Amino acid sequence: MSWTRKILRVNLSKGSCTSEPLNMEWANLYLGQRGLASKYLSEEVDPTCDPLGPDNKMIMATGPLTGTMASTAGRYSVITKGPLTGAIACSNSGGFFGAELKFAGWDMVIFEGKSDKPVYLLIQDDNAELKSAEHMWGKTAWETDDIIHATHQDPQMRVACIGRTAENGCLYAAVMNDKHRAAGRSGVGTVMASKNLKAVAVRGTQGIGNVDDAEAFMSATGDGKAVLAENAVTGQGLPAYGTQVLMNVINGIGGLPARNMRDVGFEGAENISAEAMAEPRKSDGKPNLTTNGACFGCTIACGRISTVDPTHFSVKDKPQYQGNSGGLEYEAAWALGADTGVDDLDALTYVNFLCNEDGMDPITYGATVAAAMEMFEDGVITTKETGGVELRFGDAKAFVAITEQFVNGGDFSADLGLGSKRLTEKYGKPDLSMTVKGQEFPAYDPRGIQGIGLNYATSNRGACHLRGYTIASEVLGIPVKTELNDTDGKPELVKAFQDATALVDSAGLCIFTTFAWGMDNIAPQIDAACEGDWSVENCLETGERIWNMERLFNEAAGFTADDDKLPKRLLEEAIKDGPTKGQVNRLGEMLPKYYEVRGWTADGKIPKETRQRLSL
Amino acid sequence: MQKSLNIDPGKCTGCLQCEMACSYEHTGTFNPSRSYIKVFTFHHEGRFAPYTCTQCDEAWCMRACPVDAITVDMATGAKVVHDDKCVGCKVCTIACPFGTINYSQATGKVVKCDLCGGDPQCAAACPTDAITYVDADWTGYDRMLASAAKSLPSAEATA
Numbered sequence: 001m002s003w004t005r006k007i008l009r010v011n012l013s014k015g016s017c018t019s020e021p022l023n024m025e026w027a028n029l030y031l032g033q034r035g036l037a038s039k040y041l042s043e044e045v046d047p048t049c050d051p052l053g054p055d056n057k058m059i060m061a062t063g064p065l066t067g068t069m070a071s072t073a074g075r076y077s078v079i080t081k082g083p084l085t086g087a088i089a090c091s092n093s094g095g096f097f098g099a100e101l102k103f104a105g106w107d108m109v110i111f112e113g114k115s116d117k118p119v120y121l122l123i124q125d126d127n128a129e130l131k132s133a134e135h136m137w138g139k140t141a142w143e144t145d146d147i148i149h150a151t152h153q154d155p156q157m158r159v160a161c162i163g164r165t166a167e168n169g170c171l172y173a174a175v176m177n178d179k180h181r182a183a184g185r186s187g188v189g190t191v192m193a194s195k196n197l198k199a200v201a202v203r204g205t206q207g208i209g210n211v212d213d214a215e216a217f218m219s220a221t222g223d224g225k226a227v228l229a230e231n232a233v234t235g236q237g238l239p240a241y242g243t244q245v246l247m248n249v250i251n252g253i254g255g256l257p258a259r260n261m262r263d264v265g266f267e268g269a270e271n272i273s274a275e276a277m278a279e280p281r282k283s284d285g286k287p288n289l290t291t292n293g294a295c296f297g298c299t300i301a302c303g304r305i306s307t308v309d310p311t312h313f314s315v316k317d318k319p320q321y322q323g324n325s326g327g328l329e330y331e332a333a334w335a336l337g338a339d340t341g342v343d344d345l346d347a348l349t350y351v352n353f354l355c356n357e358d359g360m361d362p363i364t365y366g367a368t369v370a371a372a373m374e375m376f377e378d379g380v381i382t383t384k385e386t387g388g389v390e391l392r393f394g395d396a397k398a399f400v401a402i403t404e405q406f407v408n409g410g411d412f413s414a415d416l417g418l419g420s421k422r423l424t425e426k427y428g429k430p431d432l433s434m435t436v437k438g439q440e441f442p443a444y445d446p447r448g449i450q451g452i453g454l455n456y457a458t459s460n461r462g463a464c465h466l467r468g469y470t471i472a473s474e475v476l477g478i479p480v481k482t483e484l485n486d487t488d489g490k491p492e493l494v495k496a497f498q499d500a501t502a503l504v505d506s507a508g509l510c511i512f513t514t515f516a517w518g519m520d521n522i523a524p525q526i527d528a529a530c531e532g533d534w535s536v537e538n539c540l541e542t543g544e545r546i547w548n549m550e551r552l553f554n555e556a557a558g559f560t561a562d563d564d565k566l567p568k569r570l571l572e573e574a575i576k577d578g579p580t581k582g583q584v585n586r587l588g589e590m591l592p593k594y595y596e597v598r599g600w601t602a603d604g605k606i607p608k609e610t611r612q613r614l615s616l
Numbered sequence: 617m618q619k620s621l622n623i624d625p626g627k628c629t630g631c632l633q634c635e636m637a638c639s640y641e642h643t644g645t646f647n648p649s650r651s652y653i654k655v656f657t658f659h660h661e662g663r664f665a666p667y668t669c670t671q672c673d674e675a676w677c678m679r680a681c682p683v684d685a686i687t688v689d690m691a692t693g694a695k696v697v698h699d700d701k702c703v704g705c706k707v708c709t710i711a712c713p714f715g716t717i718n719y720s721q722a723t724g725k726v727v728k729c730d731l732c733g734g735d736p737q738c739a740a741a742c743p744t745d746a747i748t749y750v751d752a753d754w755t756g757y758d759r760m761l762a763s764a765a766k767s768l769p770s771a772e773a774t775a
Binding site (some may be wrong): 068071156205209214220239292296297298305325 | 630631637639661744763
């Protein structure tokens with residue numbers, strides 16, 4: 001089985017917590033986590049609802065493998081209608097919270113309604129109750145975590161919570177868990193704040209003892225771990241360098257956007273790369289990177305545990321930021337660094353700490369600051385709007401100052417909290433927002449790398465590399481190399497990555513396993529854990545079903561083919577120099593074919609026969 | 617030959633595969649709360665420390681037990697708790713200087729590492745060799761080697 005077959009339904013308006021059985025018919029069609037919770041959301045929430053109103057629901061969901069010995073099987077997702085995009089949002093997180101929720105006996109928690117006063121949910125195995133969080137409101141995510149641990153005196157308790165940015169209405173606030181892991185994108189933390197829910201604290205002692213075929217499961221997961229250990233990316237590159245292994249690689253091939261994607265190629269990339277993180281610094285002889293750390297059950301361990309140079313201007317008089325905490329991942333290093341033009345590793349690490357401490361998505365935050373910087377340099381906004389900060393590209397001190405102002409709710413924070421789409425619209429420069437469906441791009445320029453542009457344009461949660469990481473193929477040659485600037489074959493590639501990713505997420509596994517694992521490694525692990533047929537074919541079809549279901553939610557929310565687009569800059573402003581000089585993204589060559597391979601109509605609608613084929 | 621668990625915290629990533637392997641071996645569930653080995657995270661210091669019973673020769677727990685519920689497994693040297701004799705008095709948990717024998721609410725008995733009868737599953741599951749099962753005479757040897765290598769920077773450690 002591996003599912004606990006139990007859902008916790010928390011009605012925040014009534015203050016009630018009730019247990020109900022998991023819908024196993026749906027579990028067999030949507031597996032778990034992302035897929036299954038999206039099914040619940042689709043059935044229970046009106047897609048046209050106000051994402052921050054009481055009619056929206058927020059689901060924390062584990063997968064059937066979450067909490068088992070399968071490598072990386074500790075993940076959970078937060079599923080809701082996202083306030084940044086208005087589309088279905090599913091933000092995935094590692095750490096230890098997801099497995100603990102499963103050990104307490106719950107496949108998912110559905111939050112509905114809105115509490116009158118700030119509350120937190122305390123789950124101790126079968127017992128769940130809402131408790132007052134009035135003393136936590138206004139606290140950072142780190143302080144909230146500490147308060148809960150001090151209150152309950154249980155070091156093994158795991159906490160997911162929001163920081164102050166969510167409370168202040170920032171539209172891209174994250175749900176933070178275990179202090180430095182985040183369900184980061186699309187503003188899922190803002191939804192949590194809108195419900196007056198400050199935190200979820202969970203302690204589980206029941207464990208998972210019901211895998212379908214224990215012997216086959218131990219064998220399949222053991223085989224999977226051996227494959228991860230022997231693979232160069234998952235066995236060596238990611239543990240040693242983290243995702244930051246990509247900074248110099250992507251810059252080298254002409255795929256690293258810089259300064260709000262005005263440029264491609266960042267001259268400061270080396271200074272903020274994995275290699276720089278490993279370099280001992282002059283002040284105390286220590287490198288930025290202390291060690292690598294794993295999420296629950298993960299035998300890759302790509303997480304960065306870092307310190308800021310204690311003599312650096314950002315933390316010099318702030319001992320609370322001089323210890324270790326979650327360090328820079330590639331996407332954060334890019335958004336906070338290359339996209340703002342800042343190449344000061346310590347400043348970026350400090351800003352990353354603040355993103356974790358107060359719970360905001362560093363990708364959208366960095367990209368929104370970058371858009372503001374471009375408007376500042378163009379004279380569209382001035383120090384009058386920014387609270388006195390000279391917000392220019394490349395200025396580390398200005399970046400640190402604006403970030404401290406932002407988390408503390410200063411002058412410019414309401415504007416920055418809008419995300420770049422609403423911010424640039426407000427000041428009459430909508431073309432300066434580097435977004436799809438209102439969500440900011442991550443660290444791969446679609447002009448240099450064609451397929452990822454198609455993935456961004458069609459991603460169900462707005463621009464996102466984690467919906468279909470074609471970089472694996474286009475840059476790293478996994479599972480086969482495709483040419484960066486080719487558009488032929490990219491629609492098929494994007495579909496394959498999108499569908500497979502939906503399945504991996506829904507199992508409770510980490511997508512990084514797929515640098516080494518194919519579906520033939522993954523399906524046997526699911527099949528051994530779960531009853532029913534989880535062959536490679538069924539897994540792939542399940543992934544495709546999930547993708548189409550998400551699309552149907554968005555269609556009902558009002559999205560059309562017109563929203564499957566890229567900003568004008570990426571379609572018209574050619575790359576100025578470097579190995580990809582002269583290129584733009586050729587979305588128009590790929591999109592019609594993509595609709596065709598998906599079995600959709602020419603205007604991107606899902607016809608009846610495709611819905612029937614996928615049991616939708 | 618007696619063997620012993622050899623723990624190198626510097627290699628630990630905090631993944632908890634050892635806790636799952638231990639709980640699976642002893643309870644048939646993936647359940648870190650029932651694991652006899654614990655990984656502690658020191659967030660501010662950026663360190664992880666796996667910790668479990670070191671199987672003292674002169675075992676305080678064994679000496680303290682009023683009902684002789686703890687005996688030596690002659691094959692492995694492990695100090696093993698016998699559930700049929702243990703009365704859950706917890707005196708052993710007070711006697712142990714390391715805190716590595718613990719009371720379990722789930723069973724009403726004390727629990728501790730038993731070296732899995734000579735095939736410790738924590739060591740088998742550890743992906744980074746932070747936990748290994750070695751000749752008892754050689755515990756700490758890898759650190760001695762590393763230290764020796766450091767004192768002779770030009771030396772290639774070949775032992």
